[in-house]
Amino acid sequence: MELIETKTNNKVLASKQIVSEASSILRVKDLNVFAGHHHILKNVELEIPRNKITVLIGPSGCGKTTLLKCINKLTDLYKELKVSGSIFIDKDDILNTDTNIPALRQKMGLLSQRPYPLPVSIYKNVAYGLKLKGVRDKKLIDFSVEKHLREVGLWEEVKNRLNSPATRLSIGQQQRLCLARGLAVKPSIILADEPTSSLDPISSKIIENLFKDLTKHYTIILVTHVLRQAIRLADHVIFMNDGEIIEQGSPEILFKSPKTEQLRAYLVDGN
Amino acid sequence: MQIRRIFLDKVNGFWMVFSMITILIIPFIIGVGLYLKAAPLFENQSLLKLIFSSSWAPSTGEFGFWPFITGSLYVTLLSFLFTAPVCLFAAIYLTQFSSPGLIRVMHPVIDVLAGLPSVIYGVWGILVIVPFVSDYAAPFFGTSSSGYSVLSGGIVLAVMCIPYTLNMLIEVFNTVPNGLKEASLSLGATMWESVKHVVIRGNYPGIISAYGLGIAKAFGETIAVMMVVGNMVNTSGNPFEAAYPLPALIANNYGEMLSIPMYNAALMFAAFLLFIIILMINLFFRYLIHKTKRQ
Secondary structure (H helix, E strand, O other), X not given: OHHHHHHHHHHHHHHHHOOOHHHEEEEEEEEEEEEOOEEEEEEEEEEEEOOXXXXXXXXXXXXXXXXXXXXXXXXXXXXXXXXXXXEEEOOEEOXXXXXXXXXXXXXXXXXXXXXXXXXXXXXXXXHHHHHHOOOOOHHHHHHHHHHHHHHOOOHHHHOOOOOOEHXXXXXXXHHHHHHHHHHHXXXXXXXEEOOOOOOOHHHHHHHHHHHHHHOOOOEEEEEOOOHHHHHHHOOEEEEEEOOEEEEEEOHHHHHHOOOOHHHHHHHHHHO | OHHHHHHHHHHHHHHHHHHHHHHHHHHHHHHHHHHHHHHHHHOOOOXXXXXXXXXXXXXXXXXXXXXXXXXXXXXXXXXXXXXXXXXXXXXXXXXXXXXXXXXHHHHHHHHHHHHOOHHHHHHHHHHHHHHHHHHHHHHHOOOOXXXXXXXXXXXXXXXXHHHHHHHHHHHHHHOOOHHHHHHHHHOOOOHHXXXXXXXXXXXXXXXXXXXXXXHHHHHHOOHHHHHHOEOOOOOOOOOOOOEOOHHHHHHHHOOOOOOOOOHHHHHHHHHHHHHHHHHHHHHHHHHHHHHHHHO
C-alpha cells in the first residue's frame, strides 16, 4: 500500500514539476534498459531544460551513468545492454531513427569521472573533434584550439607546450583539456559524469565555475554524489533510485522539502 | 619469534636476488660458451669473410654463412608479413568488436595452436603447404617449384607464430580503458576511427613488443621450418626456391661429419650467430619501444 502511494506521489510530483516542453532540449520517454535479466532503468521519463544545469543525484548503481550513456548512445558499445523507449533531442528520436550516430554524439560533449586525454599532444586533443568534423583549415583549427583552451582557463598554462603529450598534464588540467576538447566540436549538451570526483578542491572549483559560465551557451547534465555541489550548481534536480526517477524539480523545493522518504533519507545520509 | 621473522626476511631476500642474477647470467654463459667453441674457426678465416662469404664447402674448409643468414632472415620476414596484419586485425576484432562470448571461444583455440609441437606444424606443412606451393602458388606466378621453399617455410612459420603474437596483442588491446574509447566516440569518431586513433596509436609500444616477440620466436624456430624449406644453400632470393636457415643447419648437422676439420666449430659459430642476431632483434625492438614511449 505504502509502495503504491509512493509511486503515485512520484507521478504527481513528476507531472507538476516537469519542465515545460517548449524550454526543454531533451525529452526521455519510457526508457528501459536491461542487462540480461537485470532491469537497470525502469520507465524513465524526464525533460532537460535548455541552457540550465540539470543535476542527477542518487545512490551508486541507481542508473545515472547508464542514463547518460543512453543519451549519447554509448550503450551501443555494450552488447549486453538492451535499450527501449524514446529519447528526443529537439524533435529527433535518437533511439528509433536512422540517426547519424557520430554526428549525434558531437552534439553531446562527454566529461567522465576521470579525464581520458587521447594519446596525442595537447593541441591534437583539442583539434581531434574538429578534424573528425572535416575541418582542414590550419588557421581555423589553431584559432579554435586557442579559443577553447582559453574558455576553460588552460591556455596560459599550456600555450608554450601545445605539442607535449596531454598525459603529462596534471589531473585537473587533463579534465579541463577534456572539456575544451568537447567544447571544440560545438555540442548543445554537456554530459558530465562526476567530473570532479578525482580532482582536488581547487580544480573542482575551477570546473564548477566553468559550468556556471557555460550555461550561457550550453545545456549541462551533471551527475554528482556531492550534495553541496548539487546545491551550488543545480537549476533543475533529478533524484534517481534503483533505476527509477523518484523526484525531479527545482533545487529549492527538492532539497528543502523532499516529498518522498527515499530522497529524504538520501539527503540526510548525504549530509 | 622476532629473530625467525627477520631470518626468513633475509633468506627470501637472498633467494630473490639469487634468482634474478641467475636469469641475468644465463644468456651471458651461453654466449661466451658458444664463442669459445667457435673460436678455432677464427684462426683461419676473418669474421667478415665468415659472415659475408657465400661459399659453403666444408670439405675444403670454406665456411661462408651468408646464405644461411639470408635464408633465416628471408623466411622470418615472409612469416612476419603474413602474421602481422592477420594478428593485428584479429586482435582488434576480438577485443573491440566481437561479443565477450567469442573471446571465450577463441582463447582455447589460440592456446591449442600455441601448444602444438612444432613437428606437427612441419607435417602439416609437408601435407598441405608444400603441395599448395608446387601445384598452385608457383604456377600462378608462372614458375615451377618443388614446394620445398622459402614460401612454404614462411607460411608454416607464420601459422606457428600467430598464437604468440595474437595472444600478446589481445592482452595489449584489453588494457585500453573503455573511457578512452568513449571519449573518442563522443567527439564524433566512428568505431574504426576510435580504434585507429586510440587503440592502435595508444599502444604502439605494446604492438611493437608483440611483433618483436613473434619475430624472435620465428627466427629461432627449427623443426617445422627445416621440414618444408628445402635445406639447400641458395642466395637467389626467389621465394619458390629452397633455402637453408641457420637453425636448420645446426639441427641437421650437429653430431655428424666430425671427421671434417673445423665443422664442429663452424656449427658452433652458426649457433653463436643465431644468438647474436636474436639479441640484436630484441635490442632493436627495445629501442623502438623506448622511442615510441618517449614520443
